Amino acid sequence: MPKRFFVGSRKGLFPVERTATGWSIGQPSFLGDPVSIVLPDRRDGTLYAALPLGHFGVKLRRSADGGQTWDECSVPQYARVPDAETAGLTAEGEAGQSPAGPSLEEIWALEGGGSDRPGQLWCGTIPGGLFHSEDCGDSWRLVESLWDMPQRDNWFGGGKDHPGIHSVCVDPRNSDHVTVGVSCGGIWQTQDAGRSWALRADGMRAAYMPPDRAFDPTIQDPHLIVQCRDEPDQFWVQHHNGIFRSDDNCASWTECDQATPSGFGFAVAVHPQDSRRAWFVPAVKDECRVPVDGRLVVTTTADGGETFRSLSAGLPDEPAWDIVFRHALAIDDSGECLVMGSSTGGLWVSEDAGESWACLSSHLPQIYCVRFE
């Protein structure tokens, strides 16, 4: 059983520890500041937290003592566009004018670069750049091979003003193999540590596009991608238009359309040992984004998406309007313990693979992400 997880919220980062009497929410770091992503890096024990400060830009903080003290890392930075290319343009977002060039808007994914590469990090951002660090975040390099792909012209924002990379899956068999998800820009995969990329979204369907472009892989909106740790050719995606599964390392995708009460959602978790088992948190698509009929449930499959069950024991009996964002559902190494946090500050833990849930709080700030240590 895990001993600790972290909750990144609209108003700070909360540690949650398992004590002899149960789970206990600790004192927050960064009280008052948003925390979009947290990464407890098991390779060296470093804890990272990304803070999209509303006024002063995105910051990345790092702790070597489990969150007791923090220092500031560098953040990914986009190169300045030469003045000649920006003549007549105003500052970023001002008065609705075009931005003069890209600026970091959010750190939307942060992952270790593989168990054999301590200190290496991948960082997915809005407005769509993937960055790599080889020094624990002291410096960052834009992965230009992906940024320069001509298909990036087709990308667009999904729920955000600009496209973003929210998922980075490093293959446990080979750290050179990395899969990233883009909202909205499909799924991209490298086999050579980012030197070259292939688009891997065949089979996905986008109902938000004109019919002739519904299966265009360059505009798909995977909300989150997860890779099974012990069966790494097996992936799940909670997509804007449903649940998709790949059993061939993303070469092809199959829609699993039997999920009830809905196939729409943001989060997905896969069992680390058994790729047939996965969990989702359904909602009404897509302009509404509330639980179906006001009932917060978790959907699970144990047979690779052939059938699904709704799990609700311990979740609210009364009408609930909680949404679980894409990074706010997590599973531990055993596959038995899950945690999820909601848009209205609800936090639940299950220690029996989702069959029953315990509410740890209904009054936290809006929750953006949860992650086991």
Place this chain on the structure above:
Amino acid sequence: MPRVSFTPNLNRHLDCPTAHVVAATLGETLEAVFAGNPRLRGYVLDDQGAIRRHVAVFVDNKPVVDRVNQSDPVRADSEVFVMQALSGG
């Protein structure tokens, strides 16, 4: 020498005491401060060097005009305030 002061809200994140610098424009003013406090740049300017959307800058009580290149002139006795905008919270 123009004097530049920063919102106390920034002190939650880093030290940025009031400074006196030699400068003829707002851009030169900020650059002079950043030279001694490099981390501060990313709190005030975006990646393209423009003033962040939700940072408000005043020169002698007037909001800055050129938020992209900060070409607004400053005088030897100018007061520059870098504030947290009420938007963006």
